[in-house]
Amino acid sequence: MKRVEAVIKPFKLEDVKDALAEIGITGMTVSEVKGYGRQKGHSELYRGAEYVVDFLPKIKMEMVVTDESVEQVTSTIVEAARTGKIGDGKIFVSEIEQIIRIRTGETDNEAV
Amino acid sequence: MKRVEAVIKPFKLEDVKDALAEIGITGMTVSEVKGYGRQKGHSELYRGAEYVVDFLPKIKMEMVVTDESVEQVTSTIVEAARTGKIGDGKIFVSEIEQIIRIRTGETDNEAV
Amino acid sequence: MKRVEAVIKPFKLEDVKDALAEIGITGMTVSEVKGYGRQKGHSELYRGAEYVVDFLPKIKMEMVVTDESVEQVTSTIVEAARTGKIGDGKIFVSEIEQIIRIRTGETDNEAV
């Protein structure tokens, strides 16, 4: 099984989730993160002082999927999350050795 | 070494932490995440409009442990986090190649 | 490619980011987490009841880097994040199999 992690722009979350749901991905875990990258941050003001915000709000989606579906999952995410503007984010794929569903004790592919 | 990640129901955090402490797990990192899965969300209201909340609050616990203790750790989590109701969450195990303790520079098993 | 994850003290974030930028790391994803470890938490009060806070605020930085740069990255983090006091945090290194840049579709080392 593989873990697919995608760091995306926050307002794309709904689109990506819907696109994934359509291809049958029914489980994922999402968190709010801050991204640092090529995308230049906006500037904020505080009582007459201006400063640039380096860290931009992003959403990290993590889902563990079967080896076979990785391809489809990543291409679905790319499609749904792309705006073409800098800062669209990245996808990372890594290996997961074991999965357990807490409720039932099922493991691995059954537990995805 | 292995990374054990568990996505659990928020109100189970204390129980799981205590159970893990009992078997000698002394380090972990916890974050607030939102889970999307089989568990149906509750509905929220906003000025006469009702909508379903897809993403439910979950807690993600991550701990890096020695290869030998993985078994015990996962079964401890399963036991402590289970309510038997849908949405109890999952455990993912993956490989960690290197650990460094920042304070001392110790590495790997010494740094767990 | 490798994922380097560092759990550090929050007020060290700027220093570590700057040190990494200096060695050419231009992408990373950061999140607020709570750490449980050897560092003893402070105590909080609530209407005459005192309790110890087990989970301390930490920052988790994740960055995916080329295999060659792992060494330099981890040593840079150790240097910049160390205070010498308990609770400085840890670094975990693991394998990443694939990277995709959403905006361009570039993959792997090109996408780092």
Add this chain to the structure above:
Amino acid sequence: MKRYFLALLALPTLVFAEDTLNSGDTAWMLVATAFVMLMTPAGLALFYGGLTRSKNVLNTIGMSLGAYSVGTLVWVLIGYSVAFGDGDLIGTGKVLLSGITSDSLSGTIPELLFVAFQGTFAAIAVAIASGSMIERVKFSTFMIFAALWIVVVYAPITHWAWSGNSTTLNFGEMDFAGGTVVHLNAGVAGFVVAMILGKRKDYGKVAIKPFSPVLVVLGAALLWFGWFGFNAGSEVAADGTAASAFLVTNVAASLGVIGWIAVEWLVYKKATLVGGASGAVAGLVAITPASGSAGVEGAIIIGLVGGAFGFYGVAKLKSMFKVDDSLDAFWIHGLVGIWGSIATAIFIADYAMPENYNMGSQLVAQFSAIGLTIVYSGIVTAIVFYVASAITGGGRVDEETESRGLDETVHGEKAINI
């Protein structure tokens, strides 16, 4: 103010000579003015700010703060003169408060205080209207709009209703504290601008989560508090009518809460705090024109129906229109304002009943005022908004600004940094 109406009721207040300052009345009006002031940069700002999404909270609050500031300036410059100067269609002669000194009186209180009191009404009216435009209107456009609107929409309508001049556009309507002048007027204005602006990109697509119902309730509580100044202050004296206005205001607000929540509970099996807070505001809007004349039974009905009606408006009627009235200014201030105006003619306390009262003809007067307000405010607001847009190069922010949120882009700030 409201001299016409007061004369109609032949209240003993008027027996007091108009030329002696009464320190009790003045004390009350100093406070009432402060209360109404608080409604805009605190009450409405939080009520609206809490209802909006986290990325637009500060922008929303800024609308109220800005409206109050600009409104205050415009009011002393010219608005007061148009509203309360002499003249038939519009007033004149008091630009920059010319001729008013600290010794000038308005009834038993200093005229400068009356100026300040009425200015707070002008400011909140335009701030209420901002609720329909939020999350997409340009900050600069709204500020220009606010200034113009107070002068050419709000002040004339006030003049007709309250200046006491024998103006051709006063129909003898009962509007003690501004149900038509302030609330219906503002609701219509908001609706028209929302129509012109078009919908928010996300409207009807994405679930819109309010930043914080805690702020919504706090805002509503401060509005409620301030509304005592608004309604009981509209008596411009500390007397029995003020006391009656105070009591019925409190009762109607309470029943508004109950009305909204009760219907919501029947429909959704949930009792929201946003609903409770909105119900309070709806109850307050409903009682406003009637506050000087309704009794406690009337207040119970006016508030209860007001609350239920507010819910019905935003939950059902709203979806029948294609207008994205972001924070429902029209439904809560306009629709419920109409209800209040009609109810004013129907529910009158025995002790406030004018001699030879004829409900039929009074209802005609109420409908005339409602009609005039809708037509005049509807048309002139549109013109004013087009002018304001033209001056600021378009009235709506660009798409990216809208999706990133106005707090970050326009104000360079975040509502909360934890």
Add this chain to the structure above:
Amino acid sequence: MKRYFLALLALPTLVFAEDTLNSGDTAWMLVATAFVMLMTPAGLALFYGGLTRSKNVLNTIGMSLGAYSVGTLVWVLIGYSVAFGDGDLIGTGKVLLSGITSDSLSGTIPELLFVAFQGTFAAIAVAIASGSMIERVKFSTFMIFAALWIVVVYAPITHWAWSGNSTTLNFGEMDFAGGTVVHLNAGVAGFVVAMILGKRKDYGKVAIKPFSPVLVVLGAALLWFGWFGFNAGSEVAADGTAASAFLVTNVAASLGVIGWIAVEWLVYKKATLVGGASGAVAGLVAITPASGSAGVEGAIIIGLVGGAFGFYGVAKLKSMFKVDDSLDAFWIHGLVGIWGSIATAIFIADYAMPENYNMGSQLVAQFSAIGLTIVYSGIVTAIVFYVASAITGGGRVDEETESRGLDETVHGEKAINI
């Protein structure tokens, strides 16, 4: 109101004829009523809302908002009649404010204003009691409870203490602004219901983190502000006694802050804001019955001891009982209320000292009123709560609702969406 007590002190106020409206007094009472109104849906709502866990913030706030709304309705329907109508054990004859017009006076102010003023007291009393039940009581149960409680517990106790009728249950106690009538009464009621409800599942097991001490302090500041209306307003006139009540209220609140924080510092080496805010409230509770008679030295002692006592109650005494009084309504309003009532008889300013004052017999009167309140409120509250539970099919939410939190389950909302 408090005519009995006033007569006792032979204040010159009473020399004014009771049948002329005084605009200064009326101005003050309009404001005082607004101030006390603000205490419930804003002051107490935030104070309690900030103290509760993030998953129950809105529910907690909803209790105050709902209590105020329902309380206001019940008060004008029947509560005022029971409390201030004629009669020995209970009052009658003023249902739906029958017979009261805008010309009716109560002393030198309109009776309608007096009705409104007293209504805010009834509402806050039951809202205070909600603090003991929070995080597990059903919303609907509490609303029914609030309505019943005001009629059968609050109104009769008020009648005995303040109606001025020669009722058999008035012991001549000094309770200027409601130390016994409001605070002790509410504290006891909360305690009894907490006992009936049983503990929260997490009580004593999991660390309970307050949602936001910022809200707690803001709530306390608004309570403090409103309390000027509560205490100085209880004079029902803008005179020297009101001024004295104002000053000592301010002093006692300040000393409450100092008292609580000082003891906390000694015990824990931390000075919490929740403590400071709670201390302010404790100081205010303590001075309430004494506000019309204590001088500045008395206020210093009453407030300081009140603050220290509040801390001692929640930090030490509370754990000796097995009752989960969620937000400590009993400890802060009940226990400290008893202290205030006793202190009232002891610390009297020279200028307020009645002729032939006998501290011993006054203490007996205080204890009699305390005893009566504890017994009557204790027993009748229990009955009322059982009735309310029965009507709503049980008074406590189910386990899952409790653990997920009431905001999500009962109200379908979240306190903050960032």
Add this chain to the structure above:
Amino acid sequence: MKRYFLALLALPTLVFAEDTLNSGDTAWMLVATAFVMLMTPAGLALFYGGLTRSKNVLNTIGMSLGAYSVGTLVWVLIGYSVAFGDGDLIGTGKVLLSGITSDSLSGTIPELLFVAFQGTFAAIAVAIASGSMIERVKFSTFMIFAALWIVVVYAPITHWAWSGNSTTLNFGEMDFAGGTVVHLNAGVAGFVVAMILGKRKDYGKVAIKPFSPVLVVLGAALLWFGWFGFNAGSEVAADGTAASAFLVTNVAASLGVIGWIAVEWLVYKKATLVGGASGAVAGLVAITPASGSAGVEGAIIIGLVGGAFGFYGVAKLKSMFKVDDSLDAFWIHGLVGIWGSIATAIFIADYAMPENYNMGSQLVAQFSAIGLTIVYSGIVTAIVFYVASAITGGGRVDEETESRGLDETVHGEKAINI
């Protein structure tokens, strides 16, 4: 109070006999006092609390709450006696309010009320100064400092300006509501302590994000509201001058918002809410000394320049000094306070213009008072702070406490637990 100034203007108020209580004036002053009270533990607490970083929010709020509590105590113990007792350099004879009863009058209001009113000024002055010290000063040091400062810095300066005694240090300056006495004084005191404390470790290195502009605006709105009591209350009567003061206060605050935001927009192309809120406060500070004499045109200029000046101070001038005035107490209260004091002599309404007014000599009086305040407050504040530091074993927290934040370390709490 301000008797000197009033006499100068020969206001008719003084014609009223000083020995009859006026219930209207008393009603207004009861409220005005409550309004000013609200400014400290709510208005300033939120304004400052919202501006500070999330790890120091509660500490910052605690400074205001603590300052108010300690200030109130010290004021009734000794401060009032020093400020308003008889004597040339300092007043005496009213320790613990000795000799004052509920019948004592101060003009047309009870003296006890005057005591309370003036006490709120003392408390807010030292709370304002806390803004310069925040994020590093010890809580205990500040509390001791607050107590001492009110007695030896604030009370004497008040005595010279307002006691009405023929004191050698009164220069005939016009300071209606405390531009010099309160704001400049507090600003200077803050600056001096900031200098002594040294910079925060992060100052100028790390971007400092305000916890919440929402709280900043709410705080500013509450300050604005309270300021009506501050300024119009300084007339100590509900009359035409109070009305004028009310109106110009409102206008200047509005123009302060506009002034700050306009300049900010020109410089940065952003209109911040922190800026709007700060502008309101700057406008209010600027009008304070002039509120009893300026007319509406004057208020427009005073407020607009005040707002622009405030921005200029914190955005430009501040960086020329090496003093870390954390929340800019000096720039907003001190610098703008100087502007207000000068403007007071320049912009006087026709109706308030004293006969034979000589602007030149009045300006000399203003500068003399400014100079005296800067020198006296500057020097004595330093001494007081050294004493307070010595008593508490150093006035600054240790490095770790500073970097972890004072909320966690000193108070054991967090501003928000989501």
